[in-house]
Amino acid sequence: MTTVKESPAFKNASKEEIYNKLVEIFGKSNISDKQADLYPYSYDMTESKPHMPDFVVIPENKEQLIELVKYCNEKVIPIVPYITGNNVGGLTIPERGGIIVDFGKKMNKILHVNENMMYAILEPGVTFGHLKSYLDKYHPNLRYSYPYAPPYASVVGNALLSGMNNLSCKLGSMADSINGLEVITAEGDVVHVGSCFYGKEEADPDSWWCRYPIPDLMGLFINWQGMTGLVTKCAVQLWPKLPIDETLALTIKNLEDVGEVCREIGRSEVVDDIAIASSEVIKMCCEIPEPKRFPGEPRMFSIAKISAHTKKEFEAKKEIYLDVVNKLIKKGKDVYAVEHFDEFLKILNLRLRCYIDVPSMVLSLVEYSGLTWFGSYAPTHKIEIMSAKVDALFEKYNIPFFLYIKPMKYSHFCIFRPIIRYDKFKDEEKVRALMNEFADALIAEGAIPYKTPTWLTEKMRKIINPGWIKLFEKIKKTMDPNGIFNPGRWNT
Numbered sequence: 001m002t003t004v005k006e007s008p009a010f011k012n013a014s015k016e017e018i019y020n021k022l023v024e025i026f027g028k029s030n031i032s033d034k035q036a037d038l039y040p041y042s043y044d045m046t047e048s049k050p051h052m053p054d055f056v057v058i059p060e061n062k063e064q065l066i067e068l069v070k071y072c073n074e075k076v077i078p079i080v081p082y083i084t085g086n087n088v089g090g091l092t093i094p095e096r097g098g099i100i101v102d103f104g105k106k107m108n109k110i111l112h113v114n115e116n117m118m119y120a121i122l123e124p125g126v127t128f129g130h131l132k133s134y135l136d137k138y139h140p141n142l143r144y145s146y147p148y149a150p151p152y153a154s155v156v157g158n159a160l161l162s163g164m165n166n167l168s169c170k171l172g173s174m175a176d177s178i179n180g181l182e183v184i185t186a187e188g189d190v191v192h193v194g195s196c197f198y199g200k201e202e203a204d205p206d207s208w209w210c211r212y213p214i215p216d217l218m219g220l221f222i223n224w225q226g227m228t229g230l231v232t233k234c235a236v237q238l239w240p241k242l243p244i245d246e247t248l249a250l251t252i253k254n255l256e257d258v259g260e261v262c263r264e265i266g267r268s269e270v271v272d273d274i275a276i277a278s279s280e281v282i283k284m285c286c287e288i289p290e291p292k293r294f295p296g297e298p299r300m301f302s303i304a305k306i307s308a309h310t311k312k313e314f315e316a317k318k319e320i321y322l323d324v325v326n327k328l329i330k331k332g333k334d335v336y337a338v339e340h341f342d343e344f345l346k347i348l349n350l351r352l353r354c355y356i357d358v359p360s361m362v363l364s365l366v367e368y369s370g371l372t373w374f375g376s377y378a379p380t381h382k383i384e385i386m387s388a389k390v391d392a393l394f395e396k397y398n399i400p401f402f403l404y405i406k407p408m409k410y411s412h413f414c415i416f417r418p419i420i421r422y423d424k425f426k427d428e429e430k431v432r433a434l435m436n437e438f439a440d441a442l443i444a445e446g447a448i449p450y451k452t453p454t455w456l457t458e459k460m461r462k463i464i465n466p467g468w469i470k471l472f473e474k475i476k477k478t479m480d481p482n483g484i485f486n487p488g489r490w491n492t
């Protein structure tokens with residue numbers, strides 16, 4: 001059930017007073033304090049505890065937001081930025097009540113695409129589906145890197161949270177692809193971060209091409225989960241869309257081999273991306289209702305993408321990839337390369353074909369009332385031990401072995417993510433217990449959770465270097481002296 005703790009929103013202003021101010025700023029039709037309108041913002045699909053906001057506002061422009069921030073800073077009213085709430089970490093649940101700022105409804109325009117410098121300036125509400133269809137139509141030579149998230153999830157939200165998408169083996173975290181930001185700070189200042197920093201008022205749309213060689217202030221806003229300011233524009237890098245783009249699959253019989261496969265294919269430098277998933281995940285994607293692995297079936301399955309300008313370049317890259325596979329086989333690894341996988345998919349399951357052309361909706365992943373994961377950035381040399389630990393824990397809790405791994409930046413690090421689909425109203429306590437055990441087991445190996453719910457940051461804060469915590473607190477205090485931005489995140 002959605003609970004309401006004491007809300008600090010009304011310490012310095014009455015509810016009526018705040019309501020009237022919001023009407024003045026946004027207009028009556030763009031705000032609500034009705035329980036039915038607020039309820040959807042009070043929870044998400046994860047095990048994070050729900051909490052109701054007091055208001056929701058739908059902004060149209062930054063002038064309204066400047067006024068809002070100045071008012072909330074003066075009256076100490078929490079502001080929780082929200083786009084579509086699909087972060088899978090409880091990050092937009094208003095822990096202390098206050099005002100949800102819903103960017104998804106009206107601040108959702110693609111403002112500019114610079115073909116030459118290959119970037120797009122987006123408002124926060126632009127979705128992956130919107131960006132893909134826009135680029136396919138108007139800039140067919142360019143592409144973005146897309147996640148397995150629903151097509152209606154936000155590009156900017158994903159980049160600000162260090163998302164991992166389908167060029168991530170090559171590019172790494174999507175936060176690295178941010179060229180510039182426009183942010184409103186707690187004082188109501190509009191800050192342009194990156195090469196767009198020249199000029200007093202508006203930044204020239206053709207100046208958002210890089211973030212170097214000035215001090216990289218981007219770090220003040222990336223991964224802070226809306227705790228340091230309101231982003232109103234974000235420039236993301238785009239990439240050439242090559243004419244040849246093919247899929248290569250690999251079965252991995254034994255779990256203990258997955259680490260080496262991940263590292264070796266990653267560092268071959270020929271794949272744009274690899275998704276390595278357990279057989280149970282692949283079966284789920286083929287819409288088998290309660291996927292199980294039967295004895296003798298491979299434990300893991302890898303799907304790699306290779307793109308190329310010409311057939312010759314593709315053949316050369318594929319040769320390197322197959323060479324890596326053959327070396328693994330010679331070392332005794334039980335792996336099997338499925339060539340011409342795109343053709344194979346046509347008879348296997350057309351739905352799986354859609355999942356390879358992301359963004360698309362992995363319906364079977366969200367068909368339960370609950371979805372959660374221990375999503376982490378992790379050291380690739382620990383994949384073996386982490387996989388074994390996760391396998392044992394899934395077995396202990398009698399929950400299907402859903403594991404997803406991705407080498408990032410050609411194997412410099414990886415994403416390691418055990419996933420749980422569950423019935424929120426039946427299994428939440430069991431899932432909480434398993435997530436706790438995942439956290440203990442994987443943090444012990446150096447994994448760093450991303451999109452962190454508060455129960456997890458509470459745990460992490462006890463073991464993080466004290467110097468880091470002190471600096472982190474100092475920055476948060478400086479950026480947000482009254483604690484109005486997404487309060488409660490990271491247990492601030």
Ligand SMILES: Cc1cc2nc3c(=O)[nH]c(=O)nc-3n(C[C@H](O)[C@H](O)[C@H](O)COP(=O)(O)OP(=O)(O)OC[C@H]3O[C@@H](n4cnc5c(N)ncnc54)[C@H](O)[C@@H]3O)c2cc1C
Pocket residue numbers: 080081082083084085086087088091092103124147148149150152153154155156157158160161162163164165224225226227229230231232362365366486
């Ligand atoms: C089924 C499923 C599959 C997924 N697969 C992937 C995947 O493969 N890879 C991946 O990386 N992610 C994945 N995700 C997560 C998801 O893609 C991203 O977290 C998502 O794109 C974030 O967008 P959102 O609209 O959900 O943002 P929200 O959840 O609404 O917001 C994200 C965060 O940003 C903050 N925020 C929002 N707007 C602003 C603003 N204007 N200024 C400052 N802060 C702001 C919020 O407070 C919150 O902390 C998946 C999610 C689901 C449900």
